[in-house]
Amino acid sequence: MPKCTINGKSIEVKPGTTIIQAFKEAGEEIAHYCWHPALSVAGVCRLCMVQIEGQPKLQIACNTVVADNMVITNKSEPVKDAVRWGMDFHLINHPLDCPICDQAGECGLQEQYMRYGQYDPEMAEPKQKKHKVIDLGPTVVLDSERCILCSRCVRFTEEVTKTNELGIFNRGDRSEIGTFHNKPLNNNYSYNTIDICPVGALTSKDFRFRQRVWYLKEARSICTGCSTGCNVNVYFNEEGTWRVKPVQNDKVNGYWMCDKGRDVYKFTNLPVRLTSGKTGSKDNWNLLEAGALAKDVGATIRAAARSGADKIALVITGQYSNEDYDALFQFFSVGLGVQNIYHWINNPEDMNGFDGLLFRGDRNPNTKGLVARLEKYGVKTKWLDLEDKIKAHDLTHIVIAGPENHSVFPDLETKLRLFDQVPNVVWLSAGKSVAVDGLTAVTTQIPMKTFIEKDGTYTNYAGLEQKVKRGTTIVAGALTLEEAVHLMSGEELDMNMRPLPPKYLKTNFLVHKGGPL
Amino acid sequence: MTSTFQLSEEGAAFVKRELNRYEDRHSAIIPALYRVQKENNGWVSPESVTYLSHLMDLPESEIEEVLRFYTMFNTKPVGRHHVQVCCNISCAMNGGRELADRLCQEFDVHDGEISGDGRFTISRVECLGACDKAPMMQVNDTFCEGLTEEKAIEILREMK
Structure with a gap:
């Protein structure tokens, strides 16, 4: 050594x-x-x-x-x-357009100039003009003038994705990054080129010009887009979440994450969220506070269970944390004696799919944790049994711990049509859905919190348990599944159970950690 | 993408031979591009890069990088005869730049463009390595050295 x-x-x-x-x-x-x-x-x-x-x-x-x-x-x-x-x-040919550059605030040039540079520039000649706003594909925009030709993105497509889209063309001070014959850069890992770009040459179409990075806070979390569970930072402010970026974890994702995972922040934001409890049926909804609704519906279910637990069914998706599942099973399986517990598999065809790098066909963060609990509580049901039972009108109540991320549930509407045949439906989900609002059965919708709004443990495809801390709150009226189950079981919710908000929420939000503005 | 360009049988065999000749497959890119340029009327088209990429099992972007780095490969169509007039130091001192201007004027063509009748592309280039016989030009693969303006025009007039 x-x-x-x-x-x-x-x-x-x-x-x-x-x-x-x-x-x-x-x-x-x-x-x-x-x-x-x-x-x-x-x-x-x-x-x-x-x-x-x-x-x-x-x-x-x-x-x-x-x-x-x-x-x-x-x-x-x-x-x-x-x-x-x-x-x-x-910096000879680098434009000084920091005020309009998306990278400002997290730019390698800015940081390293302040740390190691701070010279008086001696360059008197005009700067080399290059192409600007080059559309590289569905995710990336290139500004050649800002590029310092470090070749990180080129090496990324060569070595990590092995798709070789990018290259450095021409020579000398005319060198530019580009793709062959303007072919799009459209692999599933293209956003990583933006992360590793030390300057503002590659910017994200999804994020550019939407927020200044110094107004955003970051919270360490995991990506819930598939069962790999890549470690990420979620960037948010008081308006909601804006982007996710990978964080190095050699046990899970190395330095990267896939483009599909970059979308996970989108289902946490207000426009697509179920913001209040709802009860009623098609075109006739009463809005109620989520906690009160959970208590009401819990009382109904407990009463129904006393006259026969076999008339109640529980459907679970792989989108919740282990703690949520524990509470759910404790109440339904142990407390009420419900046997009809079913695992809603959203994409059975490519459940075992894997692209060789990170992305997996199982688009749920915690299928493994759910399956472990199904085994633990001795649940051996098949989905077809549920369909038979519903068709035979054997059920009076169905409780669905529905998806957080509706976009990965292509079968949502088909499944809802099935659930609609049960007289009473309890729908727990973070997202709002036109399909759910169209149910004709007596329906109770209880808003759930998303992964960024709660503490929890997720088990990834390899059985690795990852603990996630709460980052921010977007829908204050929503409950976690654990809280909803507590209320349904007739207990009062101890508000001390909730973790205290991080310190910065108590202080002026506009004070950046680097100092006052 | 289906490519419309194809090398002749000998050309493809040549490229295959070059691939095995060097330690690194990338080393065969330059000879392969030369061959393509020869068989594709003096220039390398995007289709031919795609074709080479399949033939050589190398990514298109890497071939394109080599193609766009070197000036001896033409990425735009050229006339039947590619006339390269040296304008580097020795030739420039002996009237190379004036020669280039005169030729452009004589054959009614702009620098780097194809003449109306499709016969010539005249381009100014840097040193071709014949400084002892300046000024000089290269017509296709032939060096024409020790030129005067009249001599050069005469040479080009004879080319059909």
Whole structure:
């Protein structure tokens, strides 16, 4: 194991470690653009310069392997000077359009200029003009003038997705990123190129010009778009959620997430949410507070269970947390003795699908957790049994722990037509739905909270349990499934059970963590 | 995408041979592009890049990167004869730029464009490596050295 000294710190690294990796291990800062831990070494940005004792010239840290007893520093004057010059060259043709640039606030150039640059520019010649607002496909917009040609996105399509859409065309100061013959960049991982772009050259069609990043708060969560459970940050403000970005977790998703998962924030926002409890049937709905409604419907169900639990059915989707399921099973299976518990599988055909990288056909975050609980409580029912029972009019009540994310339930309307044949329907879901509003049975709709609004544990496809903390509240009147079940069982809800809001909600929202505006 | 361009049998065999000749398959891109340019009337079309990508089992973007990097590959159609007039230092000192202008005037064509009758594309290029016999031009694959304006016009007049 080679030992080296980095900025005076002595560390031991694995053989083959590059200097930049050793810097990261030692927790030392180092300037860099083109190097990315999950991509190959390009060595094109020339910013990660370091001085190695005994070597006359500066070396790039990303492509130099640590040798035994190396003494490395990036705090010396020659290194600082080289980095300043490197920055100057990068910014020769870079437009100073930060005020209208979407990347401002999370831009590598801004950050590293403030940290390592701060020189007086000496460039007197006019800037090279390049193409702007190039439509690269359904997700990405390219601004060539802002690009510093670090080639991270090119290496991403080459090495990670292996789709090779992007390339660097022309040469010298006319070099530009692009696709062959304007073919669209349309793989399922294209948003990652935007994340790894250190400047504002690649911007997201979904997010650009919608929010300034410094007005957004972030909350660590997981993506509930499929059973992989990629770790993400959800970005939100008081108006709702705006985007998700992947967070590194080598056990689950590495550094990436898929484009389909980027949409998970969309079903948490107000326009598509069920914001209040509803009772009634087609064209005749009474709005009620969710908690009161849960208590009422709970009393009805308990009364019905006393005259025969076999007339009650419970349908569960794989969209809730383990805690939610535990409460649900505790009440229905143990408390009421309901045997008719069914697993609503939204896409049975490609349930085991996998694209080889991250995306899985099972578009539920917690199918594994649900299946484990079905086994634990000895539920061995089949979906066809439910259909038979409904057709035979054996049921009086059906409780459906419905989907959070309606878009991944293509069979929603078909299934609702089936449930509509039961006289009393209890529909628990986060999203509003025209199909549910059209039910003719006596229906109770109780609004649910989404994954970003509650604490919970989700079990991913591999059985890994991931704990998620509450990030924000979008629909204050909604309940978690756990809370709804508590109320249905006749207990009062202890409000202390709810976690206290994070500190920033009590302070002026417009005070950014970096300081007052 | 179905490609309309295809190399001749010998051409395809040549590309296959080049692929095995180098350690890295990418090294065969330049010879392959030369071959395509030769068989495709002096330029490399997007369809031919797609064709090469299938033939060589390399991504289109990587072939395009090479194609757009080097100036000796034409990405636009050229005339029957591609005339490249050197305007680099030795030739420029001996009247290379004036020669290029004169030829454009004589054959009524703009720099880098195809003449009306489809005979010529005249383009100014950088050093072709014949500085000792400046000024010079390259007509298709042939060097014409030690030129005067009249001599050059005479050479081109004879080309049909």
